[in-house]
Amino acid sequence: MDLKKHLAFIKTVESGSLTQAAAILNYTQPNISQMISKLEEEYGFPLLIRQRHGVRPTANGLKVLHIMKEIQKNYEKLSETVDNINGLERGEVRLGTVTSVAVKWLPKILREFNELYPSIKVHLFEGNSTELEEWLKDDRIDAAIGTSHSEKWYFYPLAEDPIVAVMSPQHELAQCETVPLHVMESVKCIVPYPETHFDVLKVLKEEKITPRVAYQIRGDEAIIAMVRNNLGISILPQLLVNDCDVLIKRFDRYVSRQLGILTAHAKETQTPSVQKLIQCIQEWVAVHQASV
Structure with a gap:
């Protein structure tokens, strides 16, 4: 069994390109093409459909892809376990994260992790909740920090993140100590799309509130910039808007999202590397939770 060939096929499918797979694995494009051709000869059926603008797996290619990924994952776990037994702590982790965590938590967490385990490399993938779950399903990441909307994932809670009203100091509600949730129906609102902030819109749905939408935007920075210019108020997780030069107001009823670590297994x-990173994240949040 040649694991290099398996990895060449996996990366080609994930990237949709022989050239990109070659760049990721530090091979030439002909090398990647040759390895996959040899796999096809060994298996007796095509694995890829070669198109003008890339490649995609055949139906049979998809059937063996999942098994190849499991073999690759188990081999990595074996290698890391052997290294750990021999006193060597090295490996790689693919970590997905929502934007707020990437900005507010991860720089400090990774600094501590790198000091503890300098030979473990962490690859970061930033995305929204929908993308993180898709990457977990496709085994493109080992773990994710975000919120869980499905019972099919293992979920390790980290902290509650209040969902708050965000506004300009010039807004008419700026003097209010707390903001009634139902006021979202009467003032201009700047709201995110469901796939970017599922938890925010879930709160509005549960409270049977239909916001008066002035603008609907995907990008967090764009929402905050428009709020700062007093084009409306928004409803966002507090972790995202801390230190953003906008007024943050709690609602008259406490609402929040539950941040945690999601894994498919x-x-x-x-692998030992993934376990170590999960432990480091849990310990850091436990110590700093009050200040985040």
Whole structure:
């Protein structure tokens, strides 16, 4: 069994390109093409459909892709376990994260993690909740920090993040100590799309509130900039808007999202590197939770 060929096929499918797979794995494009051709000869059926603008897996290619990924993952776990037994702490982790965590938590967490485990490399993937769950499903990441909307993932809670009203100091509600949730129906609102902030819109849906939408935007920075210019108020997670030069007001009823670590597999079955990173994240948040 040649794991290099498996990895060449996996990366080609993930990137949709022989050239990109070659760049990721530090091979030439002909090398990647040759490895996949040899796999096709060994298996007796095509794995890829070669198109003008890239490649995609055949139906049979998809059937073996998942098994190849499991073999690759188990091999990585074996290698890391052997290294750990021999006193060597090295490996790689693919971590997905929502934007607010990437900005507010991860720089400090990764600094501590790098000091503890300098030979473990962490690859970061920033995305919204929908993208993180898609990447977990496709095994493109080992773990994610975000919120869970499905019971199919293992979920390790980290902290509650209040969902708050965000506004300009010049807004008519700026003097209010708290903001009634129902006021979202009467003032101009700048709201995110469901796929970017599912938890925010879930709160509005549960409270049967239909906001008076002035603008609907995907980008967090754009929402905050428009709020800062008093084009409306918004409803966002507090972790995202801390230190953003806008007024933050709690609602008259406490609402929040639950941040945690999501994995497709139980923590104890992950590679030692993934287990170490999960432990580091949990310990850091436990110590700093009051200040985040």
